Amino acid sequence: MTLAVAFNVETFRQQFPFFQANPNWVYLDNAATSHKPQIMLDSLQHFYASANSNIHRGAHSLGDQATQLYEQARQHVADFIGAEQAEQIIFTSGTTAALNQLAFGLMGTVLQPGDRILLTTLEHHANIVPWQLHCQSKGVVLDVVPLTVDHQLDMAAFSRLLQHQPKVVSFCHVSNVLGQVLPVADMVQQAQAVGALTVIDGAQGILHDTIDVQQLNTDFYVFSGHKIYGPTGVGVLYGKTKALECLTPLLGGGEMIQHVSFDHTRYHQLPFRLEAGTSAIAEVIALGTTLHWLAKQDRTGMRQHKQQLLQHGWQQLEAMPQLELLSSATNNAGIITFNVRGEHPTDVATLLNEQKIAVRAGQHCAMPLFANIHHPGAVRLSLAAYTTQAEVDAAINAIRMAVELLCPS
Ligand SMILES: Cc1ncc(COP(=O)(O)O)c(C=O)c1O
Known part of the structure; x- marks a missing residue:
């Protein structure tokens, strides 16, 4: 049996050429599709x-x-x-x-x-x-x-x-x-x-x-x-x-x-x-x-890394009174879904896009769920094992700026 390679986010990330080609982007749309390792290409x-x-x-x-x-x-x-x-x-x-x-x-x-x-x-x-x-x-x-x-x-x-x-x-x-x-x-x-x-x-x-x-x-x-x-x-x-x-x-x-x-x-x-x-x-x-x-990667390490990022991101977003979080911090595979109160999710995503933060906004092909929870849609940040804490921090800063623009106090 091959021994698992211990998980290190930087080493793991280096295997994905997309990030070298797009160093200015923060990609948090992993639930839509993931990036590809060199071995696959x-x-x-x-x-x-x-x-x-x-x-x-x-x-x-x-x-x-x-x-x-x-x-x-x-x-x-x-x-x-x-x-x-x-x-x-x-x-x-x-x-x-x-x-x-x-x-x-x-x-x-x-x-x-x-x-x-x-x-x-x-x-x-x-x-x-x-x-x-x-x-x-x-x-x-x-x-x-x-x-x-x-x-x-x-x-x-x-x-x-x-x-x-x-x-x-x-x-x-x-x-x-x-x-x-x-x-x-x-x-x-x-x-x-x-x-x-x-x-x-x-x-x-x-x-x-x-x-x-x-x-x-x-x-x-x-x-x-x-x-x-x-x-x-x-x-x-x-x-x-x-x-x-x-x-x-x-x-x-x-x-x-x-x-x-x-x-x-x-x-x-x-x-x-x-x-x-x-x-x-x-x-x-x-x-x-x-x-x-x-199968040869440290999948437990990957999961733990994603969970740490989830907790880190979730706590900072929860502390922002202008936001309403729809997803929970527990029993969560790595998705933070939220709305800026009174604002349309697409407007938030557009402002994030201007700061090169890729997220998804809308009903995420789950209209009956949104009808059930009475929201017109939501902004979704979805994490992956190659996501870094610096990326999550950049996204949070961008969300703060979007909130300041949309809801000036
Ligand atoms: C839970 C779930 N089911 C089904 C699908 C459809 O997957 P695909 O478009 O790859 O067929 C998706 C895609 O986002 C999904 O998240």
């Missing part, structure tokens, strides 16, 4: 420059070599999340695509008219709309777990709603708005006790914690490559073999078939059955390389 470059061929269909050795790299990436991803078999890893174009595959694929197999699906108020649109697309026409009912007054997931309501015996329970691991970390292991256990299949949207959770899908025992776990230092255009749908076998493919064509006639198509076995067309081959390989590299 090298992997993309190497594939296209030296190993480019299509996979699983080549009559030539170059194709075999590309296939080998692609399947090795599948193994790296399986190892990273503790999957039992590489065949349980399906490559998609991202979290959204994975959730769309799940919503489409479970309708008519697991979900029948009159059945129920349970979601939470914290969900990103990607874990709402794909279910909605089919619910009405298939007669399936959506239930939603509410929040408590302090914006936490109402776990008593979760247990109560499970008494309706939903067939599918789908929830985020970490809220992309509040940074809140859900008690996913407990939720999986409770959902499975009433016979539901569980889906975890790990778009934000995958980078927060070390995931072991077997220990979690979830039926499905999905995430995007670009939020975990990997490329855009690639994501992962993990499923237990039996759960994956319930899925009707969303996309058809290419190597996902064994036999096609105009009367009937026989699909290939997993994982190919769910990977129609030509995959994002270079991106899959680069994601595998990235996760193999990340």
Whole structure:
């Protein structure tokens, strides 16, 4: 076993060329997308420059070599999340695509008219709309777990709603708005006790914690490559073999078939059955390389560093009476969401942008959550392991200046 490299923010940060190219920027929009380490960029470059061929269909050795790299990436991803078999890893174009595959694929197999699906108020649109697309026409009912007054997931309501015996329970691991970390292991256990299949949207959770899908025992776990230092255009749908076998493919064509006639198509076995067309081959390989590299970093040290920054930033912002903080300092993966009282979040973000502080403002693809907490939107600072304390301080100074401009005393 390789020993973990002890975490040092400066050393870690040096591996990301973006920061050398943009020394004047403070990037606090990591929940939207992360920056990329050199090892990931090298992997993309190497594939296209030296190993480019299509996979699983080549009559030539170059194709075999590309296939080998692609399947090795599948193994790296399986190892990273503790999957039992590489065949349980399906490559998609991202979290959204994975959730769309799940919503489409479970309708008519697991979900029948009159059945129920349970979601939470914290969900990103990607874990709402794909279910909605089919619910009405298939007669399936959506239930939603509410929040408590302090914006936490109402776990008593979760247990109560499970008494309706939903067939599918789908929830985020970490809220992309509040940074809140859900008690996913407990939720999986409770959902499975009433016979539901569980889906975890790990778009934000995958980078927060070390995931072991077997220990979690979830039926499905999905995430995007670009939020975990990997490329855009690639994501992962993990499923237990039996759960994956319930899925009707969303996309058809290419190597996902064994036999096609105009009367009937026989699909290939997993994982190919769910990977129609030509995959994002270079991106899959680069994601595998990235996760193999990340597994060797000090992930506990990375998490602790982010937590220190979170506490540091949160305390300073909480002390500013003009601000209203929406996220909490505890049980938070590294997201500070706030509003300047009486001001629109976009105006605040515009002023921060002028000072080269990159944040996100708006409803963060979570409109039902904002409707629920009665805010028109919010400014979001999202931290990463390569974020420095100097950057957080710069952001806080910029927020102070924005407040002085917007609310002169
Ligand atoms: C919790 C959550 N789910 C789903 C998504 C969608 O991810 P993607 O756009 O990579 O498909 C995001 C993106 O921000 C997210 O934060």
